[in-house]
Amino acid sequence: xxxxxxxxxxxxxxxxATSGACAAEPTIVKVAIKDHQFAPSEIHVHAGQDVILxxxxxxxTPEEFDSSALKVExxxxxxxxxxxRLRRLAPGRFPFMGEYHEDTAKxxxxxx
Numbered sequence: 001x002x003x004x005x006x007x008x009x010x011x012x013x014x015x016x017a018t019s020g021a022c023a024a025e026p027t028i029v030k031v032a033i034k035d036h037q038f039a040p041s042e043i044h045v046h047a048g049q050d051v052i053l054x055x056x057x058x059x060x061t062p063e064e065f066d067s068s069a070l071k072v073e074x075x076x077x078x079x080x081x082x083x084x085r086l087r088r089l090a091p092g093r094f095p096f097m098g099e100y101h102e103d104t105a106k107x108x109x110x111x112x
Contacts (some may be wrong), residue, residue, distance in 0.1 A: 024051035026085070033076065034058040035102035047091040047111040053084040062104060067096035070109065 027046070031053050032039045045051045057063055057076040065074045065084060072074035076082040098105025 024050070026052045028052045028054055030109075031055045032058055033063050033098065033105065036098060036099070036104045038096075038105055038107040041107035043107065043109045045086070045089065045109060045111050048088050050088060051086040053086065054081065055084060056081045061100070063101065064099040065096060066072075066099040067094060067109075069094040070096060072096070082106070 013060055029043055029045065029051060031043065033055065036059060042064060043053070053065075055065055055074075055076050057078055057080050060078045061074050062078050062080075063080075065072065065076060067073075070089075072084055072086070074082055074084050086109070089109070091111050094109040094111070095108065096107050
Protein backbone atom coordinates (compact mmCIF):
# COMPACT_ATOMS: atom_id res chain seq x y z
CA UNK A 1 0.00 0.00 0.00
CA UNK A 2 2.90 2.35 0.77
CA UNK A 3 4.28 1.76 -2.74
CA UNK A 4 0.96 2.74 -4.33
CA UNK A 5 0.83 5.92 -2.25
CA UNK A 6 4.43 6.74 -3.19
CA UNK A 7 3.76 6.12 -6.89
CA UNK A 8 0.60 8.25 -6.76
CA UNK A 9 2.52 11.08 -5.08
CA UNK A 10 5.30 10.97 -7.67
CA UNK A 11 2.76 10.91 -10.49
CA UNK A 12 0.89 13.90 -9.04
CA UNK A 13 4.13 15.87 -8.70
CA UNK A 14 5.17 14.98 -12.25
CA UNK A 15 1.82 16.01 -13.72
CA UNK A 16 1.86 19.23 -11.72
CA ALA A 17 5.33 20.12 -13.00
CA THR A 18 4.32 19.35 -16.59
CA SER A 19 1.15 21.45 -16.49
CA GLY A 20 3.09 24.33 -14.93
CA ALA A 21 5.62 24.21 -17.75
CA CYS A 22 2.83 24.45 -20.33
CA ALA A 23 1.45 27.55 -18.64
CA ALA A 24 4.83 29.26 -18.95
CA GLU A 25 5.00 28.99 -22.76
CA PRO A 26 5.88 32.36 -24.32
CA THR A 27 3.44 34.28 -26.48
CA ILE A 28 4.56 34.47 -30.11
CA VAL A 29 3.82 37.72 -31.93
CA LYS A 30 4.31 37.86 -35.71
CA VAL A 31 5.82 41.05 -37.12
CA ALA A 32 6.61 41.82 -40.76
CA ILE A 33 9.03 44.25 -42.34
CA LYS A 34 7.80 45.46 -45.74
CA ASP A 35 8.91 48.56 -47.61
CA HIS A 36 11.19 49.31 -44.63
CA GLN A 37 8.26 49.54 -42.20
CA PHE A 38 7.16 47.29 -39.34
CA ALA A 39 3.66 45.81 -39.42
CA PRO A 40 2.20 46.01 -36.93
CA SER A 41 4.15 48.99 -35.72
CA GLU A 42 2.32 48.93 -32.37
CA ILE A 43 2.63 45.61 -30.55
CA HIS A 44 0.54 44.98 -27.42
CA VAL A 45 1.71 42.35 -24.93
CA HIS A 46 0.81 41.37 -21.39
CA ALA A 47 3.18 42.79 -18.78
CA GLY A 48 5.17 40.13 -16.95
CA GLN A 49 4.75 37.55 -19.73
CA ASP A 50 7.45 35.96 -21.89
CA VAL A 51 7.16 37.08 -25.52
CA ILE A 52 8.88 36.02 -28.71
CA LEU A 53 8.69 38.33 -31.71
CA UNK A 54 8.82 36.32 -34.94
CA UNK A 55 10.03 38.92 -37.43
CA UNK A 56 9.76 38.24 -41.17
CA UNK A 57 11.65 40.60 -43.44
CA UNK A 58 9.77 40.77 -46.75
CA UNK A 59 12.28 43.24 -48.20
CA UNK A 60 15.30 42.07 -50.19
CA THR A 61 17.70 44.01 -47.97
CA PRO A 62 18.56 43.26 -44.32
CA GLU A 63 17.14 45.25 -41.42
CA GLU A 64 18.32 45.50 -37.84
CA PHE A 65 15.62 45.40 -35.16
CA ASP A 66 17.08 47.77 -32.57
CA SER A 67 15.76 48.93 -29.21
CA SER A 68 17.75 50.32 -26.32
CA ALA A 69 14.54 50.24 -24.23
CA LEU A 70 14.16 46.50 -24.84
CA LYS A 71 17.93 45.88 -24.80
CA VAL A 72 17.72 44.12 -28.18
CA GLU A 73 19.67 44.28 -31.44
CA UNK A 74 19.01 41.66 -34.12
CA UNK A 75 19.73 41.69 -37.84
CA UNK A 76 16.98 40.10 -39.92
CA UNK A 77 18.30 39.05 -43.34
CA UNK A 78 16.51 40.14 -46.49
CA UNK A 79 13.66 37.71 -47.24
CA UNK A 80 14.46 36.03 -43.91
CA UNK A 81 12.92 35.44 -40.51
CA UNK A 82 14.35 35.88 -37.04
CA UNK A 83 13.14 35.39 -33.47
CA UNK A 84 13.56 37.97 -30.75
CA ARG A 85 12.92 36.90 -27.16
CA LEU A 86 11.75 39.75 -24.94
CA ARG A 87 12.33 39.62 -21.23
CA ARG A 88 9.26 39.92 -19.03
CA LEU A 89 8.32 43.57 -19.31
CA ALA A 90 6.94 45.91 -16.70
CA PRO A 91 3.97 47.97 -17.87
CA GLY A 92 5.09 50.69 -20.25
CA ARG A 93 6.02 51.70 -23.79
CA PHE A 94 9.21 50.39 -25.37
CA PRO A 95 10.13 51.99 -28.72
CA PHE A 96 12.06 50.11 -31.40
CA MET A 97 13.35 50.91 -34.88
CA GLY A 98 15.01 49.46 -37.92
CA GLU A 99 18.53 50.79 -37.61
CA TYR A 100 19.18 50.61 -41.36
CA HIS A 101 16.01 52.62 -42.20
CA GLU A 102 15.30 54.54 -38.99
CA ASP A 103 13.35 57.23 -40.85
CA THR A 104 10.57 54.77 -41.81
CA ALA A 105 11.03 51.62 -39.70
CA LYS A 106 9.65 52.61 -36.30
CA UNK A 107 7.44 50.96 -33.74
CA UNK A 108 6.61 50.43 -30.10
CA UNK A 109 5.93 47.47 -27.80
CA UNK A 110 3.23 48.34 -25.26
CA UNK A 111 3.14 46.13 -22.16
CA UNK A 112 -0.16 46.33 -20.29
